Amino acid sequence: MAKRILFIDRDGTLIYEAPPTYQLDAFEKLTFYPHMFEYMTKIARELDYELVMVSNQDGLGTDVFPEDTFWPLHNLVMKSLEGEDIFFSAVHIDRTYPHENAPTRKPATGMLTQYLNNEDYDIAHSFVIGDRITDIQLAKNLGCRGIWLNNDASLGAAEISDKAAALQDTIALETTEWSKIYEFLKMGLRSVTQERNTNETKISVALNVDGSGKADISTGIGFFDHMLEQIARHGKMDLSVRTKGDLHIDEHHTIEDTGIALGEAFAKALADKRGMERYGFALPMDEADAKVLIDFGGRNWLVWNAVFKREKIGEMPTEMFYHFFKSFSDAAKCNLNIECRGDNEHHKIEAIFKAFAKAIHMAVKRDPLSNYLPSTKGVL
Template sequence: MKRILFIDRDGTLIKEAPPTYQIDSFEKLEFYPGMFKYMSAIAAELDYELIMVSNQDGLGTPDFPEDTFWPVQNFVTKSLENEGIHFSAFHFDRTFAKDNAPTRKPNAGMLTGYMHNAAYDIENSFVIGDRITDVQLAKNMGCKAIWLNNDASLGASEIKSGIDALRPFIALETISWKDIYEFLKLGLRQVQHNRNTNETKIHVELNVDGGGHASIHTGIGFFDHMLEQIARHGKMDLTIETKGDLHIDEHHTIEDTGLALGEAFAKALADKRGMERYGFALPMDEADAKVLIDFGGRNWLVWNAEFKREKVGEMPTEMFHHFFKSFSDAAKCNLNIECDGTNEHHKIEAIFKAFAKAIRMAVKRDPLSNYLPSTKGVL
């Protein structure tokens, strides 16, 4: 099945032209920075069909006649084709926002022929655009959006009111075509993973290339807080839902969550080509934490941290070693963790933040490299 990039025109391929935002003359035409370079690379290297989708309010009316639109559009099309960028179809809606026509973005009326066609892989396609309506279009179509958020003043009110609900449908938020190319080239390291035993039921959603969003519910407040540090400081999206036998104690919940998270990383990082593999980092107030990590395919944990308190919040401090040991075993990585300090909360939080930073460094990839970071030829 063919994947598609549904690409908005104004604000994405070419710059917007306030106050009317209508590109009805060559004087208003300016191509988006870096667009030609990276769109050419996308067209040459990646297997996506390109479809242009754009709202052109009132096209064909006296205020926006067609004879001022098509010369500019034809020039844009020819300029793209000269750089090897060929769109297979163009869809322009002419209605006004007040009409809420089924063909007007974010409604998907113009694109139903692709949505109900077995030849197309809509779920793994993307809408690329600069407005929240482009993200809404992706949601309505059942795919994800690449949001080229280049001007926060555009649609500011709808951004504030609607962005949180639409976050799950944003695969990438950026202002750079370079970022878009790298994202599409490397692919999305995203997995959903379930681990169910007689003692725990755990659901993990992990997007290694996310934006730092977390939804953590393990039943242990301080543990949730620490896991949120992994998402925030590792700049990955992480959902963990753990239902464990807390009526007995915390052991199974914490240990199995570490195993489930490690298993999710093992799945997401299956292809390590172009990846840094190693990472480290971090001070926090008086605490000094160091975390060394190697996603080299072998598990090992070196743990040099001691705690004087039995618990922090409702979490036994002895269980932090178990959590990282479980993660190391399941993710098949080496972990070397050291920490000194006087405040137990600070020490633990510093370890988790350093752990997140270490992961972030290790999973970083170079889109121009097919290098496998191992002399063995396999990881």
């Protein structure tokens, strides 16, 4: 599996950098960022990221910035980090002076070419963590997103004002606290994309389990779109589904393969189940009584107790509801127990999808500060 990277700035991020003194060339200037050790240790121990340090040290090795004022302090910083189990796989330092348009100086990517176009690394799901807007620009240039540790609000407002339009989408998080970075990274693991392409269907899914209920659904089957929107809205997750299937034949492949792709997306998003509730259940709708029990325990199984008297609801065959949930269960590796009673067929299936969404929302709820794995087996 391709490795995600945290490209981390040193000064102002790991070390507290108090203006107007930016050149950290003496021990008396060394103060570590508040709570950095606590949360960097959690990140290093609990999360699956490679750590890479990227730092501009203008003029290092010249009369402007002699090496003997840099390395003793830097070595102490690295040993202090390693003493807390925080190990960097590489340290990239640009020392260009003067630095105008230097290809190796942040935000340029000249120091980091080994990570680009390299199938061993998942750059799209990596992050740059830094205190300057140039760190956010570096993230954009690399093709990932930036976490802005904005510890000087006045400087940040001035710096970003002219670049907001170009960089706002690149800023994944703006904060002044390492605790928020840790929480974001732990929760941020649950935002994924998944594609499934066959001779019969072409499907792309974008899922953010910790979203707000946004839906962007297009499968070519109106009622199916409406049901998938229920998952996003009532599950409080962001979900985009784009399905192009062989509807000129029938609806079977489109619905079944969408269930598989959605299940695969959940399996990927919930790969790390530490701190997660795991189980969920729910809900009635008018005269319909729907019950959906779910367990993201790593084993697929479907119990289906729902009977429909109509052949279709909208343009969606009722026999395909079972196939959708069976496909999801198989791909997501979850147990599903679905039961529904009622008189109105539309109400019954909508109640099932809403209950399904609520059950997922309960099961995926997670405490970002908990490392508890909900299993006596020690693995899920």
